[in-house]
Amino acid sequence: MGITKSENFTQEQNELATLAKAIGHPARIAIIQHLIKVDSCICGDIVNELPLSQPTVSQHLKELKNSGLISGNIEGNAICYCLNHEGFQKIEQFFASINSSLTKTNTSCC
Secondary structure (H helix, E strand, O other): OOOOOHHHOOHHHHHHHHHHHHOOOHHHHHHHHHHHHHOOOEEOOHHHHOOOOHHHHHHHHHHHHHHOOEEEEEEOOEEEEEEOHHHHHHHHHHHHHHHHHHHHOOOOOO
């Protein structure tokens, strides 16, 4: 498979692709759902919530953080994570634009 040439796409398209990739794994969805459930910054107990090793959870947290969906703050010797609303607003706006387009188009076309 060829290399994706991200420079051929808009910044918005590249950002949305990064966000979509970040939520494209069930472990990351589980992490996001856990952060929603606890509704606060959490440190360390994410590993206890998932059937994965600590290094694997750390890698998923890194992907979510790099995409801008979560934030991590260092508190002592731990990193505490919480949802980053800006990243989710981008996803929400993208799906809202799709939904808006779908309600305006002819649904009998395919």
